[in-house]
Amino acid sequence: MNKIILLKKRPFGKPSLSDFEFIREEMPTPKDNELLLKTVYVSVDPYLRGRMNDAKSYIPAFELNKPIQSGIIAEVIDSKHPDFKKGDFVSSNLEWKEYQISNGKGLVKVDENEAKLSSYLGILGMTGLTAYLGLMEIGLPKKGETLVVSGAGGAVGSVVGQIGKLHGCKVVGLTGSDEKVSLLTSKFNFDQAINYKTTSNLKTAIRTACPNGVDIYFDNVGGEISDAVLANINTYARLPVCGAISLYNVTEIQMGPRLQPILLTKSATMRGFIISDFAEKFPEAIKQLTAWLKDDKIAFSETIVKGFDNIPQAFIDLFDGKNKGKMIVEI
Amino acid sequence: MNKIILLKKRPFGKPSLSDFEFIREEMPTPKDNELLLKTVYVSVDPYLRGRMNDAKSYIPAFELNKPIQSGIIAEVIDSKHPDFKKGDFVSSNLEWKEYQISNGKGLVKVDENEAKLSSYLGILGMTGLTAYLGLMEIGLPKKGETLVVSGAGGAVGSVVGQIGKLHGCKVVGLTGSDEKVSLLTSKFNFDQAINYKTTSNLKTAIRTACPNGVDIYFDNVGGEISDAVLANINTYARLPVCGAISLYNVTEIQMGPRLQPILLTKSATMRGFIISDFAEKFPEAIKQLTAWLKDDKIAFSETIVKGFDNIPQAFIDLFDGKNKGKMIVEI
Numbered sequence: 001m002n003k004i005i006l007l008k009k010r011p012f013g014k015p016s017l018s019d020f021e022f023i024r025e026e027m028p029t030p031k032d033n034e035l036l037l038k039t040v041y042v043s044v045d046p047y048l049r050g051r052m053n054d055a056k057s058y059i060p061a062f063e064l065n066k067p068i069q070s071g072i073i074a075e076v077i078d079s080k081h082p083d084f085k086k087g088d089f090v091s092s093n094l095e096w097k098e099y100q101i102s103n104g105k106g107l108v109k110v111d112e113n114e115a116k117l118s119s120y121l122g123i124l125g126m127t128g129l130t131a132y133l134g135l136m137e138i139g140l141p142k143k144g145e146t147l148v149v150s151g152a153g154g155a156v157g158s159v160v161g162q163i164g165k166l167h168g169c170k171v172v173g174l175t176g177s178d179e180k181v182s183l184l185t186s187k188f189n190f191d192q193a194i195n196y197k198t199t200s201n202l203k204t205a206i207r208t209a210c211p212n213g214v215d216i217y218f219d220n221v222g223g224e225i226s227d228a229v230l231a232n233i234n235t236y237a238r239l240p241v242c243g244a245i246s247l248y249n250v251t252e253i254q255m256g257p258r259l260q261p262i263l264l265t266k267s268a269t270m271r272g273f274i275i276s277d278f279a280e281k282f283p284e285a286i287k288q289l290t291a292w293l294k295d296d297k298i299a300f301s302e303t304i305v306k307g308f309d310n311i312p313q314a315f316i317d318l319f320d321g322k323n324k325g326k327m328i329v330e331i
Numbered sequence: 332m333n334k335i336i337l338l339k340k341r342p343f344g345k346p347s348l349s350d351f352e353f354i355r356e357e358m359p360t361p362k363d364n365e366l367l368l369k370t371v372y373v374s375v376d377p378y379l380r381g382r383m384n385d386a387k388s389y390i391p392a393f394e395l396n397k398p399i400q401s402g403i404i405a406e407v408i409d410s411k412h413p414d415f416k417k418g419d420f421v422s423s424n425l426e427w428k429e430y431q432i433s434n435g436k437g438l439v440k441v442d443e444n445e446a447k448l449s450s451y452l453g454i455l456g457m458t459g460l461t462a463y464l465g466l467m468e469i470g471l472p473k474k475g476e477t478l479v480v481s482g483a484g485g486a487v488g489s490v491v492g493q494i495g496k497l498h499g500c501k502v503v504g505l506t507g508s509d510e511k512v513s514l515l516t517s518k519f520n521f522d523q524a525i526n527y528k529t530t531s532n533l534k535t536a537i538r539t540a541c542p543n544g545v546d547i548y549f550d551n552v553g554g555e556i557s558d559a560v561l562a563n564i565n566t567y568a569r570l571p572v573c574g575a576i577s578l579y580n581v582t583e584i585q586m587g588p589r590l591q592p593i594l595l596t597k598s599a600t601m602r603g604f605i606i607s608d609f610a611e612k613f614p615e616a617i618k619q620l621t622a623w624l625k626d627d628k629i630a631f632s633e634t635i636v637k638g639f640d641n642i643p644q645a646f647i648d649l650f651d652g653k654n655k656g657k658m659i660v661e662i
Contacts, residue, residue, distance in 0.1 A: 011609075092656040139412070222591040236608075244591045258587040260575045263603035265381070270601045272594035 005096040036078040043071035046263035067095035131159035138240035144167030152219030153180030155326035202228035301325025336427040367409040368555035374402035398426035462490035469571035474499030482551030484511030486657035533559035632656025
């Protein structure tokens with residue numbers, strides 16, 4: 001029997017296990033021009049929370065009682081499709097199923113010998129592209145500038161900081177544990193990192209860490225952490241808004257200090273983005289990321305959780321910051 | 332005797348007449364390489380309010396007990412400077428004095444025969460440049476798009492709307508009186524205008540006026556009016572932040588709905604600016620504005636107040652929306 005995870009209820013606030021339902025079905029069989037895929041790695045990402053709401057957003061909402069989808073690496077175990085053969089590995093946006101049929105559309109072959117398979121969901125996948133293109137296209141890093149990254153211990157944030165360093169920026173990370181602070185300054189090459197949970201005055205701490213002010217703020221979190229950074233931005237600051245994890249689970253409109261006066265007096269640019277905004281730049285970004293990876297110029301972390309049944313919990317754990325870097329479920 | 336207006340106190344909240352002081356001094360006399368200027372027109376602008384605070388901003392604060400400065404058209408009435416002669420008219424950032432000495436630095440000669448003198452403070456001055464460059468460089472208008480302008484009845488807003496129309500946009504203005512609503516749709520060529528003071532649900536009113544959503548929001552006001560527009564923006568919307576008149580006089584940090592989630596889900600760009608950010612584009616902008624003006628493709632309004640003694644009151648009246656278009660004091 002094949003196992004499938006459906007969205008049973010739209011979460012109210014933070015998601016819980018009861019929002020998901022496991023069902024079983026007969027093992028599917030590929031027809032002509034189809035192939036059978038076995039799920040190997042599943043990416044769980046904060047942005048999926050948005051798709052669980054019944055709200056108009058940049059990507060369509062998940063349907064109730066239908067399988068959830070996310071980035072998945074799968075192995076071809078049976079193929080009646082001319083372009084794929086048994087043993088191939090592919091990456092795509094697929095359904096949370098142990099096994100699934102595909103017509104080949106949207107599948108990208110990935111090479112186990114070039115990089116480890118899970119990296120195609122992370123540093124060489126959506127995570128790396130988001131970090132690279134958000135920083136390069138909106139952040140516009142210049143040598144000697146100061147870059148602050150929130151959610152710095154996460155999959156995207158840890159890569160953003162390293163790319164900033166490769167462009168000669170001073171890089172300061174904001175994160176939620178002392179363990180992640182250590183990781184950022186050791187493994188990920190950040191100049192400094194601040195644990196916002198144990199810092200009594202974050203605004204002052206950022207000012208101290210960034211004596212020349214903040215030129216780029218790569219925002220993964222929104223909320224009060226971002227308020228503290230915004231109080232320290234320089235004239236002509238660039239602020240890519242990549243995520244707002246602190247606001248994904250809130251059920252009321254969140255209030256904060258109005259931003260227009262700050263953006264106005266600093267001639268600053270705040271821009272939200274989703275990675276598909278820069279689709280035409282993917283090949284160039286992947287090329288650069290692959291080169292850095294081969295030259296050991298960029299490190300990445302993964303938190304690997306094992307077992308298909310643990311996908312929902314791994315997703316929920318994102319909102320408690322239990323991941324270090326990319327959260328992946330290995331089946 | 333010469334009359335001068337000093338900043339006596341930093342306004343707390345809305346400015347009042349008691350924040351200003353009139354003094355008299357001996358008539359000044361030009362030395363070699365100097366000239367004597369007689370003030371003819373004085374521009375009073377909302378942004379001057381920011382300079383009256385003792386706060387770090389994009390332009391330095393006015394000093395207490397020193398003359399206030401703003402855009403002024405003056406006549407040369409005595410010259411010992413080789414580049415200027417008696418009878419010349421000049422435009423510059425000058426002091427609120429009936430007469431003043433200049434060394435010629437920063438003075439731009441203006442031609443009475445080319446356009447009426449006061450227009451060099453408005454449509455051919457900072458006002459026109461702000462409207463043109465804010466819209467063209469940040470708003471990036473495209474044919475068929477929808478442009479919403481707040482503070483639409485003001486000096487900048489009324490020009491922004493017309494430039495939007497010249498680029499094929501549908502243009503909707505937000506303003507504070509029925510008289511201005513009429514003016515916008517008749518004289519200034521706006522497709523529609525909304526009186527936000529008499530509209531019970533501005534968000535819905537904007538949705539009705541903009542059935543295809545809002546692609547560009549030229550923001551002169553900030554605050555709740557902007558919240559109502561932001562609720563209606565399209566994917567890839569551009570939001571030049573030109574002013575925040577609703578927030579200039581507030582004495583506490585104003586709270587509003589957090590913007591990051593909106594910018595994120597709409598891949599939208601919000602950018603503050605001051606006209607000097609685009610200094611290298613001034614000549615091209617002036618050339619275009621002059622051409623439109625000559626071809627009667629662009630109209631402008633002035634509210635002319637008479638008398639040097641009325642400069643402070645004219646400035647204060649800006650915050651009650653008493654001006655239609657550019658507020659100018661004729662001496």
